[in-house]
Amino acid sequence: MAYQYARLGAKILITARRENRLKEVVAKAKSLGAQEAHYVAGDMGKAEDCERTIQAAREKFGRLDYLVLNHMGSNFKSLQDKFHEGKSWDQDPNMDFFVDFLNINLVSYVRLASLALPLLKESSGRIVAVSSGFGKIPWPNLSYYCASKFALDGFFSSLRVELMKAGQDVSVTLAVLGYIGTPNVVHSLQNTPEMLDIVAPVNQTAMAIIRGGATRAREVYYPFSIWPLTKFGTLMPQMFDYLTSKIDLVPES
Template sequence: MKDLGAQEAIYVAGDMGKPEDCERTIQTASDKLGGLDYIILNHWGSSHKRGKFPKVWDADPDMDFLADYTNINYLSHVRLASLALPMLKKSQGNITVVTGLLGKVPNPTFTFYTGAKFALDGFFSSLRCEMKPHNVSITLAVLGSVDTEGLRGAIQDLGESAREYFMKTVAQPQDTAKVIIEGATLRKREIYHPSYTRATCILRAIAPSIVEK
C-alpha cells in the first residue's frame, strides 16, 4: 500500500469466522484510524475442503462444512458491517460487499457458494433500504471469475481446452480492484464486472429457465 502512495498501512491478522477477531478488526480501525469512511467486505474461506472442483450437493451433503462455510462467507460479513455501522453512520460512509455472479444466478455445482452469495444480496440489499435515512450507501460488487491462484487451482480438473476457454472469460485482479474502488467511491448501488455478468443477470430475470439449463 505504501508503494502505491499510502502514508500508512495497518493490518490485523485474524480469522473472520471468529466473532472476537471481527470485533478486534473493527476496534483497531476505530482506535488507529479514528473512524471509518468505507468498509470493503471481501474475504472467503472453508471452500478448499471441497477439493479442486465442486460436485453436486447430493453427492456430499456435508452440513458441518456448510455451517462453517456460511459462518465465514455470510455471517461474518454481516457481523463486520454491523460492528462498523456506528462509525459509518457518523461519516455517512459506504459498505461495499464483494459478491459474485452466482449470487444472482443459481449454479448446480456450487450450491453452498451460491447460497451464501444469495444471502449476502438479500441482507445487504435490505440493509441499504434501512440505511437511506442515515446516508450510508451500500454497494454490491457482482463479479465474474477473476484470475487468481485459487481460481487456477480450482479448474485444474477440467480438460485443457476447457481451461483455455474458461480463462478467456476471466477478469484481471488489477482491473477488478479498480472497478470496486471506483464503485465504492461513487456510491453505486451495484457493480458488474466483467460486462457479461450484467448481461447474464438480465437474461436470468427475463428467461430463468434458459439460464438454469
C-alpha cells in the same frame, strides 16, 4: 484493492489469517503511497476477531470511511478442492461444512458491517460487499456457495433500503463479479485455455470495485459480461436452469 487504495493515498487496515502475508502487503502498501497501513491477524469466522478488527480501525484512525468486505474461507477444507470436487448437494449433504461456510462467508460480513455502522454513520461512509454472479443465478454443484452469495445480496440490499428509510447517509455497494484472473483461477483453467479469454484482470477489477464504492453505486458488475448473464437468468429462469444443468464451471476460491 489494498494496493490500489494505497496508490490513492488512503489510510488502510487489512485483516486475514496469515500474519506473514499481512506484513508483506502492509509494507508494499506503504511503499505505494498509503498514508498509513496497518493489519489485524484474525479469523473472520470468530466473532472476537471481527470485533478486534473494527476496534483497531477506531483506535488507529478515529473514524471509518469505507468498509470493504472481501474475505472467503472454510475451517474444514481447501475451497479450491471443494469447488473442484463437483459434487451435488444430495451426493454430499455436509451440514457441518455448510454451517461453517455460511459463518465465515455470510455471518461475518453481517457482523463486521454491524460493528462498523456507528463509525460509518458518523462519516457518511460506504460499505462495499464483494459478491459473485453466483449470487444472482443458481448453479449446479455449488449450492452452498450460491446460498452464501444470494444471502449477501438479500441482506445488504435490505440494509441499503433500511438506511435510506432512516435517513442515514451510508451507501451500500454490492460488487457482482465474474471470473477474475487470480492465481487460483488461472491455475484452475490451465486445461481449458479458451476460458482464459473471459477472465478479467485483477487490477482492473480492483479499480472497478473501488470506483463503485467511491461513487456510491448500488451494484457493480465486472467484467460487464456478467450483467447480461444474470439478467438472462432472471428473465428466462426455466431455460437458464436447463442450460446450466448441462455445463460445469466453478468460481474462484
